Amino acid sequence: MLTAADCFDTIPFMETFLTDTPTKISSLQKNLEKIIKGKPQIIKQAITALIARGHLLIEDIPGVGKTTLAHGLARSINCTFQRIQFTSDLLPSDIIGVTIYNQERHGFEFKPGPIFANIILADEINRTTPKTQSSLLEAMNDRQVSVDKITHPLPEPFMVIATQNSLEYVGTYPLPESQLDRFMMRIRIGYPEAAAEKEILLSSSTELQPQRLNPVLSTEEVIYLQTLVDKIKVDDDLVEYILTIADATRKSSMLRLGASPRGAMMLYRAAQAFALVEGRAYCVPDDIKRLSISVLSHRVVAMQGMEEETDVEGIIQEIVDGIEVPL
Template sequence: MTHDEFYSRSRGILRSMETVIDGKRSAVEMALTVLLAEGHLLIEDVPGVGKTMLARALARSVDCSVSRIQFTPDLLPADITGVSVYNQSDRQFEFKPGPVFANIVIGDEINRASPKTQSALLESMEERQVTVDGRTYALATPFVVVATQNPIEMEGTYPLPEAQRDRFMARISMGYPDSAAELEMLRSRDASSPLDSLDPVVSGTELAAMIATVRGVFASRAVEQYAVAIAQATRVDRDLRLGASPRATLQLVRAAKARAALDGREFVLPDDIDALAVPVLGHRLIPARRVSGGLGGTAVSDVISRIVADTPVPLSSAGPA
């Protein structure tokens, strides 16, 4: 796929999603960035601001398999991965795939399930496979988990384990809509949901080609060193108890490639790393001292912004010669 074709199709997906999600361009772009970078997206905010609507709009805009999991306290790991059932006709166990076997998996209110159930996604999110009863089953390609969660101060929620959070490429918040967008929502959704009229704008084959285009975006050695310097700075910062993992560095560069492609460029700039540092790193870091707001999202964001500002920007970071 040429970069012009990529740009045209990505604009189509953005326009499609914005017919449903009004006034949230940055959240829509971040969701598409994660999809094209082959990552997983965590949408965290209070109930009723459109978290699930964003996830469904992304899934509806692409013609591929989609499944939805409603996380509840009584959900079991087998309800996600699948289970082996004894078939009496041939006297053998037959595997019944669970909802994780889809291209896009929407996990609604993921932190309402117990940590044991949440951990059922660990293998699938990292290795794109599921192991049940000693047998391993490969997942579809591409495979993306788009999960929503309420703030951990809300009643009936469990905090996501560090290993689970680290598997999400980025975390975003929706925020409340402005008055104009909220008024338009009252008018447009009075009779039906805008999702009812949302049709796919790219096929699964085209999505795979778009992902391949993102992989081919050039990241110079200087830009990669810049990303590593930021990640290493989080590991020694006095205000952080847990810094960014090597997986976080890898996903930061991958997301930067997708952002560059969406901007019509064939190479990554330090600005891409700067813009993605908070959404990609913020949910993985743990502050040295407990602050209000659960994991201290605002405080951690401030620390990341300071680290980015203090890290020297590489002088030679242009595209390939």
């Protein structure tokens, strides 16, 4: 097992990287493709979020495999996994953990909650109260939790995959923009293609269960991949491209709120990770362009009358299409 420190400084980056990394990432991809049929791009984006140290928000109607994707990703890595079903009566302590009195030891003791895992599946995150939501989101941002003035670091890697049903309004607490900003990407899975759907139909009941997946990556390997992302070369013109896109969202007459600097930062990092997923040691304009909707659309707010989420994605697409791609 190679560590980042072993690789850099001694061997040229490209060579190390090209021998090892693509096979690891593609094995992860192949593993996920066993249970998510006909959605290779979605899988790529999920992996991108993982190795970019980002959190993922999957938003779609029920039954398209949101949970399966999250679960599958967790299963593919030899790591701890927790699933939290968000309900309106869920309390922050149910996520973070509680401090209880240990009679044997005559002292208070912290009992870690389900958030102390490598991958958290926060199912239907919009069903719980803002108070509970924010406790999760704080943990996502800081990668640590503080209980009774004691800070408990979360394990590495740490990734939250949240799902929410965009069509349900009754009894939901939609995440505010400030909270949404914490997610690196918001993706939609969408309906499968006809051929893929047929395959899903014809497969046996256990075949698509995430439980049957075997881990293909260790946590160390995930951390290694995450360090590799930082080394991905981004040309100056591409940085300009990112900034131009972010700026264009702020200036667009169709958007009430444009992308934040964090949005640009996330796009930069996501593009680096996506390049690595694609097996490249450098970014190309396509990485940025392709990710711009996933990374930016949940961070912007459309003008009144265009509230529909799909509209926002359309607007971002339109903006990006109008920006000159570095040649």
